[in-house]
Amino acid sequence: TYYSSMAHLGTSGLIHKKNNLKSPKQMSTKPIAPQEKPTITKIEPVLKNTPTMTSESEQQYALKIYEKYKSKKYELDLLEREETQCLKDINMLKVELMRAKEEIKRVKSVPLIMGTFLEAIDENTAIVCATCTNSVVKILSTVDRELLKPNTTVALHRHSSAVVDVLPPDSDSMIPIVLDNERPDVRYDDIGGLETQKQEIIETVELPIKQYELYKQIGIDPPRGVLLYGPPGTGKTMLVKAVANATKATFIQVNGSEFVQKYLGEGPKMVRDVFRLAREKSPSIVFIDEVDSIATKRFDAATSADREVQRVLLELLNQMDGFDVNVNVKVIMATNRADTLDPALLRPGRLDRKIEFPMPDKRQKRLVLNAITQKMNLADEVDLEVFVNRHDKLTCADLNSICQEAGMLAIRNGRYVILQKDFDDAYMS
8 A cells, every 4th residue: 555655665765745745656766865964063262362361350451451542642642742843843944934035135136246256265255356356255155166166257245245146157248249130141242352362261260160071081170260451441340241141150259459458357357258158159250350459569568558468468379279179169350450460379370371451453443343332223324443443542441431422412412313423422522
């Protein structure tokens, strides 16, 4: 029967639910594997190493924690007080710094005295020269000591003469530099004649600046300086202007008489400044006009003024020997009396080329007149050969003056055309 079959299977047989009973035929005869017992992991106590605390030890531990808390809180309060004090100190220092800046600004306020730094005695004391008087003065703490070098221009306090600032090298310079927008617009074509002089000055000045490699490949040194000499009005300065326009180099123009200064030592210092500036702005051209005012033959000077002029000449000779040939600095000197110049200045190595500007001949006069009148409105009757054939010694400047005066006479008479009569009247005047 059904129940006897269940007893035969044993107590480990299938447990039939009340609503889901199966017949013996439907039940599987495959023996059922016994279920595995679950593995129980032994749990170690978390506070295995923690000693069991009694009530007395708990109080001591709590007291120790409280003492540590009080110590940290005291340190925190101390740091907060220190922070507050530091903020107060910072604000006070800011106020002091502002006052110090205002004081420095007041000390450096103009007018100040310009002087020359000669020598440093120690960190805070120096010897300076102002108005030809050497003085021992203090150095302001804000002055950069690395900039204090001999012959440096400094600003001195007007009352205490203390060094308050170091001025730029060219701050007191009276050296006129021709800027690009001030460069003369004279070209070689605007100068009538002077073909030989043009060629020589191009080879001496312009070519070494533009094509220095040519001299280096050949193995020769380019000329350092050139002397232009001749009567007044023969085109020396005009040709120098054309060179300045053609080379686009820094053009420094100085008159020889400018080196003669009121105070002793100022003239040689100006010579040093000229050549220092020329080296800094290289390639450059230094044009010294009327050089005979400072470079005449030396003699036994009887006055201090003559000795000062000779010191200027010595400094000029020293500077012309001092700069390297690799530095593109060319020196052009002009004079009306080359026979009065000192032989030391004329020797090769200083002035390597001497270019003469003679009085114009007939061919030269014709070329000059054509160059001057090419933009003038002349009548057909004007004959310039009249002036060319005159035996009067007319320089290029004289011919230019005649043409300009003829134009002024035409304007005075209300005409737009220049007649032959205007040229004749201009020549007679």
